[in-house]
Amino acid sequence: MGKQPGKQKKKPSAQELSRQLTEAYLNDARTARERGRYVAYATAISPVELLKAHDVIPIYPENHAAACLTKRMGTELSLAMERKGYTSHLCAYARADLGYRITGKSAKGGIPDPAFLLACNAQCFTLTKWFEVLSRRYRTPLFVFDTPQWIRDPEARKEIVKYCVSQLRELVAALEQLTGKRFDYDRLAEVMKYSRDASLLYRRFLDMAAYKPSPITIFDALIQMAIIVYLRGTPQCVDYYQTLCAEVQAKADQGIGAVENEQFRLYWENLPIWFKFRDHFNLLASYGATILTSLYVHAWCFEFDTSKDPLETLAENYCSVFSNRILEERAAMALDLFQRFSLDGSLMFVNRSCKAVSFAVYQLKEIIAAKTGTPALIFESDMGDQRFYSETQIRTRIEAFLETLQRRKAERG
Amino acid sequence: MEKGLTTDYNEKPLMKPQALKQLTQIANDPYSCLADLRKKKRVIGSTLADVPEEVIHAAGLHPFLILGTNEPIRRSAALLPDNACSLARSNLELVLGDQATFFDGFVLSQVCDTTQHLSDIWRRKLPDHYFENFLAPRQVARPSARAWYAGECRRLRTALARYTGQEITDEALWQSFRLYNENRSLLRRLYAIKQEAPGLMTNREFFDMVKACFFMAKEEHNQLLREVVDWAEQDKARFADRQGYFKVVMAGIVVEPPAIYDMIDQVKGNIVADNLCVASRSIYHDVEIGPDPAEALADRHLRKPLFSPINADSERIAADLVELYRQAKAEAVFYCHIKYCESQAYDLPDIKTRMREQGIPFLELETEYQTTRSAQMRTRLEAFRESVISKGGRR
Numbered sequence: 126m127g128k129q130p131g132k133q134k135k136k137p138s139a140q141e142l143s144r145q146l147t148e149a150y151l152n153d154a155r156t157a158r159e160r161g162r163y164v165a166y167a168t169a170i171s172p173v174e175l176l177k178a179h180d181v182i183p184i185y186p187e188n189h190a191a192a193c194l195t196k197r198m199g200t201e202l203s204l205a206m207e208r209k210g211y212t213s214h215l216c217a218y219a220r221a222d223l224g225y226r227i228t229g230k231s232a233k234g235g236i237p238d239p240a241f242l243l244a245c246n247a248q249c250f251t252l253t254k255w256f257e258v259l260s261r262r263y264r265t266p267l268f269v270f271d272t273p274q275w276i277r278d279p280e281a282r283k284e285i286v287k288y289c290v291s292q293l294r295e296l297v298a299a300l301e302q303l304t305g306k307r308f309d310y311d312r313l314a315e316v317m318k319y320s321r322d323a324s325l326l327y328r329r330f331l332d333m334a335a336y337k338p339s340p341i342t343i344f345d346a347l348i349q350m351a352i353i354v355y356l357r358g359t360p361q362c363v364d365y366y367q368t369l370c371a372e373v374q375a376k377a378d379q380g381i382g383a384v385e386n387e388q389f390r391l392y393w394e395n396l397p398i399w400f401k402f403r404d405h406f407n408l409l410a411s412y413g414a415t416i417l418t419s420l421y422v423h424a425w426c427f428e429f430d431t432s433k434d435p436l437e438t439l440a441e442n443y444c445s446v447f448s449n450r451i452l453e454e455r456a457a458m459a460l461d462l463f464q465r466f467s468l469d470g471s472l473m474f475v476n477r478s479c480k481a482v483s484f485a486v487y488q489l490k491e492i493i494a495a496k497t498g499t500p501a502l503i504f505e506s507d508m509g510d511q512r513f514y515s516e517t518q519i520r521t522r523i524e525a526f527l528e529t530l531q532r533r534k535a536e537r538g
Numbered sequence: 539m540e541k542g543l544t545t546d547y548n549e550k551p552l553m554k555p556q557a558l559k560q561l562t563q564i565a566n567d568p569y570s571c572l573a574d575l576r577k578k579k580r581v582i583g584s585t586l587a588d589v590p591e592e593v594i595h596a597a598g599l600h601p602f603l604i605l606g607t608n609e610p611i612r613r614s615a616a617l618l619p620d621n622a623c624s625l626a627r628s629n630l631e632l633v634l635g636d637q638a639t640f641f642d643g644f645v646l647s648q649v650c651d652t653t654q655h656l657s658d659i660w661r662r663k664l665p666d667h668y669f670e671n672f673l674a675p676r677q678v679a680r681p682s683a684r685a686w687y688a689g690e691c692r693r694l695r696t697a698l699a700r701y702t703g704q705e706i707t708d709e710a711l712w713q714s715f716r717l718y719n720e721n722r723s724l725l726r727r728l729y730a731i732k733q734e735a736p737g738l739m740t741n742r743e744f745f746d747m748v749k750a751c752f753f754m755a756k757e758e759h760n761q762l763l764r765e766v767v768d769w770a771e772q773d774k775a776r777f778a779d780r781q782g783y784f785k786v787v788m789a790g791i792v793v794e795p796p797a798i799y800d801m802i803d804q805v806k807g808n809i810v811a812d813n814l815c816v817a818s819r820s821i822y823h824d825v826e827i828g829p830d831p832a833e834a835l836a837d838r839h840l841r842k843p844l845f846s847p848i849n850a851d852s853e854r855i856a857a858d859l860v861e862l863y864r865q866a867k868a869e870a871v872f873y874c875h876i877k878y879c880e881s882q883a884y885d886l887p888d889i890k891t892r893m894r895e896q897g898i899p900f901l902e903l904e905t906e907y908q909t910t911r912s913a914q915m916r917t918r919l920e921a922f923r924e925s926v927i928s929k930g931g932r933r
Contacts, residue, residue: 210564210887214621215880220882244849250880254849254881254884255884260852267849269676269850271676273648274654284693285673288689453601477621484622484659528897
């Protein structure tokens with residue numbers, strides 16, 4: 126039967142597309158071994174383009190851990206790990222992951238075991254130690270992609286890129302050894318284009334928070350970033366962000382805000398408190414406040430230059446991610462968000478799970494407050510373990526902060 | 539040689555040289571003891587681990603390793619959350635306090651998330667000081683690490699020359715290498731004597747003498763060490779009786795507060811080997827004189843044993859410890875765990891499992907620089923000696 130005009134299949138929504146892509150991706154990884162393919166664990170900010178180009182499926186224990194933390198499994202999984210001698214001071218992702226290894230409990234039906242591990246320390250150093258534990262557990266090779274801090278000295282930066290390019294060549298050799306297959310640089314060039322296009326679209330999506338009212342909040346960004354993390358380098362990822370951008374643009378064009386009667390536009394410092402998503406959104410929304418952005422969600426806005434040697438542009442992008450920059454440059458990146466998104470204040474979370482981000486918070490607050498004159502609230506807790514979340518205290522402090530914003534607004538007329 | 543009178547455990551009179559006393563004094567109060575240093579040279583502070591001090595020395599500057607304080611934390615608590623390790627917090631405390639005037643500049647290394655941030659905060663809080671990062675590779679398994687380390691040494695050489703306005707010649711570097719090699723050689727000799735003659739000097743005395751090398755002018759340290767080595771060579775035969783002592787491997791990064799050594803002395807543990815950054819990782823392996831100074835430093839760096847924050851072969855951190863234990867014919871491994879050191883916290887459960895599998899008596903000593911209540915640790919050490927060592931090493 127021929128197609129009837131006007132009866133074409135409707136393109137799925139971004140939400141539906143995200144569900145389909147995630148399911149297909151996990152299914153692909155879970156059945157990889159029986160199809161003779163390899164699964165590698167990778168840290169969320171690592172040059173997975175090389176894995177993709179070599180037909181190795183990257184799995185991200187951080188994503189899996191975040192799903193478990195969102196489902197409030199953080200304490201249970203951490204306790205399982207603590208009973209094996211680990212401390213509750215470690216990163217909640219690592220604690221949830223190691224707890225999952227012990228108990229088998231997962232919010233997503235688990236993830237397949239790795240044949241290879243790739244850890245990049247641009248994001249943080251703790252990941253490499255966590256992956257060492259996994260390397261011992263599964264007796265699989267660990268490749269640490271070492272990215273020295275992206276210090277300001279231009280000559281030093283050139284040397285850092287050279288060092289990282291030579292490491293990427295070593296990674297290519299390690300992948301060839303793993304699979305017994307020759308690496309295909311033409312395929313890498315193709316993957317790089319998809320990664321570049323998806324990154325640009327992802328940035329466009331995040332930048333729509335600049336609209337007033339903003340059609341998205343950081344909570345949307347945190348949900349929608351999953352696809353750029355695990356599917357960058359594929360045409361499906363590009364397609365997904367095209368769909369998402371079109372949907373959000375339509376909302377912006379109609380002046381539809383993510384919160385009703387938007388009054389206060391806020392910056393969030395750090396990773397989210399995964400198990401408090403909805404509560405925080407509701408509390409803020411009741412004051413007409415919304416968190417629009419953070420450096421964290423912008424970490425996947427890569428700017429790959431596909432006219433360059435792919436290894437060079439990979440090295441430049443992965444070394445210069447915000448978490449590997451000096452404090453002043455981190456602050457400059459945050460200030461750029463303040464300016465572009467017209468932000469009124471900051472919620473700055475000192476996350477006991479994440480030293481890499483949290484140890485900069487006090488200094489960042491000092492710089493941002495001095496440059497913007499906006500108020501900031503600093504509070505301490507944990508991104509995934511409810512034992513370290515003091516409900517009443519944090520709620521009271523956020524409410525007091527929002528009341529301060531109200532008072533300032535009233536005073537300024 | 540002037541000598542001071544002390545007593546060994548067997549109540550035999552034992553004359554210890556004044557040089558030993560002087561070195562231990564400096565180790566325990568370097569800032570007071572070395573107040574005159576700045577009159578002679580500009581002082582450059584560095585932090586653990588792996589800054590090539592020889593390059594700083596060859597630049598005509600005085601390298602001084604900042605190793606924290608056991609005094610209470612007052613200033614740095616507002617800048618770093620309390621789950622930063624006490625080495626980081628107390629290093630920051632030192633330079634934000636009265637000791638800032640002791641230094642003209644800093645070369646800080648980055649080995650973990652904490653040290654990376656520490657270096658940012660430090661630079662921001664002390665803008666009037668010279669500042670340089672030393673970015674040692676955090677992997678040592680592949681050829682790229684060697685090239686990078688050598689490159690960092692060259693970058694440091696250029697940066698220091700710019701700071702002083704004086705070129706650092708190859709000859710100056712070779713001279714520094716020779717001086718530092720002599721220092722390491724003397725300390726190794728002393729370590730060997732200590733291993734043979736545990737009654738001759740305490741753990742505390744030996745590790746204090748090593749610690750002093752991170753603070754003092756190397757020339758002076760060598761001179762004092764020579765006096766101690768001469769004395770030790772002469773007297774070692776009288777104290778070679780190892781009865782009552784048990785041999786210990788000390789593992790970790792640092793051992794702080796140093797009273798931990800006293801406690802090990804009290805239970806008659808004789809530290810015969812270690813993998814500490816402030817001992818064996820610094821004193822083993824010389825820089826071999828060759829055509830390129832940076833390459834020579836890189837060679838040495840890669841010969842050093844792994845330490846907790848370095849990621850390479852993930853099995854080596856435990857395997858090296860087992861090997862150290864076997865080679866030293868030790869009876870126990872003590873592991874000094876600085877609370878909130880993430881590297882150690884990730885390593886420890888697997889290390890413990892490995893030690894258990896190998897039947898190696900193992901004791902973890904969790905501590906902080908500001909630990910004041912030592913009674914619990916003393917009790918644990920005494921119980922360990924009674925229950926494990928006295929029963930032939932079985933739990």
